[in-house]
Amino acid sequence: MASGLVIIPTYNERDNVAALSQQVLKACPEVEVLFVDDNSPDGTGVLLDELVAAEPRIHVLHRSAKQGLGRAYVAGFDWALERDFTFIFEMDADFSHDPREIPNLLAQAQQADVVLGSRYVDGIRVINWPLHRLILSRTAGYYVKWVTGMPFSDPTGGYRCYRRTVLEALRGERIKAQGYAFQIEMAHTAWISGFQVVEWPITFEDRHSGTSKMGVGIVREALWRVWKCWFRAGLRRRPRAIHAASIRQTGEPATITETAS
Template sequence: MSKAVVVIPTYNEIENIERLIRNIFSLQRAFDILVVDDNSPDGTAQAVTNLFETFPNRLNILERKGKMGLGTAYIAGFKWALARDYDYVFEMDADFSHNPNDLIRLYNTCSKEGADLAIGSRYVKGVNVVNWPMSRVLLSWLASIYVRFVTGMNIYDTTAGFVCYKRAVLEKINLEKIQFVGYAFQIEMKFKAHLHKFKITEIPVVFTDRTRGESKMSGGIISEAIFGVIKMKFKSLFKGYEI
């Protein structure tokens, strides 16, 4: 068993998941994988279980009853990892928008350079996004500026979903009190790590939009991020705010 596990939420990722798993397991550093699948009707979970014999003791799956949101998928994955002896827990998309080779850079940022939370950042060195329409690039970039302004966090890519956590961060944050279920979940986790004064480091990565499968972005997810951040910041000003 590796000391690092990559948590990958999936919903209808049959076109990507096997290729991604094989790619991660081909890296020079050993990572375990936990797929958290929300009852994908396209057979994503079966594609994962078909690989169990090929990668014994390294590939794992949590199968949930339905589509319950990105945030709850990661929380389930974090709890699974904390119940085992992992020292480093990663978040990663299933669609190859995150380059698997960058897992090693994130790992080294925490294990060798002293970060508690390492972020694969699209915006820390300019804008490193490939294949997105300009409207979406601007929306994402402006959203991060907005979140930085509201929360006071010195993080350029506040909505990034390519992250390495040291175990201590996930043990310290009260996972039962995480409110957001969509992409705003990423903001909330970083904000609470920030309030706990953990060392957060961004490393530049190139984000490449998916070429297979369909995006899960929706208007409700964007709305949650925009309005939820103000509510989150407001609550944090009072002593009863759970971090």
């Protein structure tokens, strides 16, 4: 049975998680939500336990310490693959990603293996972000393209939908990044392996509450890991032949289960 899971990593997101999970389930009642919390000092984890107790479509994975968004996603992907989810989403916890886009990402995923929510296709759609963050984010896209040949405009974005087949195939790959380099590595590994990766325009709005976990270490990690992507690809700048698990090879893609209303 096909279904969708929205994975949301959290670190000190106490003010956001209740309203966000509600909005996600309202925007797309067919999906379930998995929070991956790294023992947030602000008590996000305790609040998440309460949400889980009240709503069967909400789940939580508690991890013992802050290990970066990449590690949280890997734990979430493993959790999803142990269950019966076909469409697995990434989403930030701070309302930077509008939950109303989930059905659109899902619709795109009917015809693609990976859908990357992008702030930079058809112009720039970013609200209230400090200029230095915008410049950094835009530069990251050009840098990744320059080094690896991967043509996507927003490779560090964290609003995505992966087909299960992609995560199964990438499970054996050594994707070790902790910060935003994780998003680059995931996109690059899927793309260079021949999966069909598409971009979908989204609007990104800076968080209203809580603070960013972005730091110099995350940028430094991304800078060198992009080169590693290229080396691991054998210096190739184009995908291999279409991946055997790509929907273009397997015929009709699965569709998400409709819930009875």
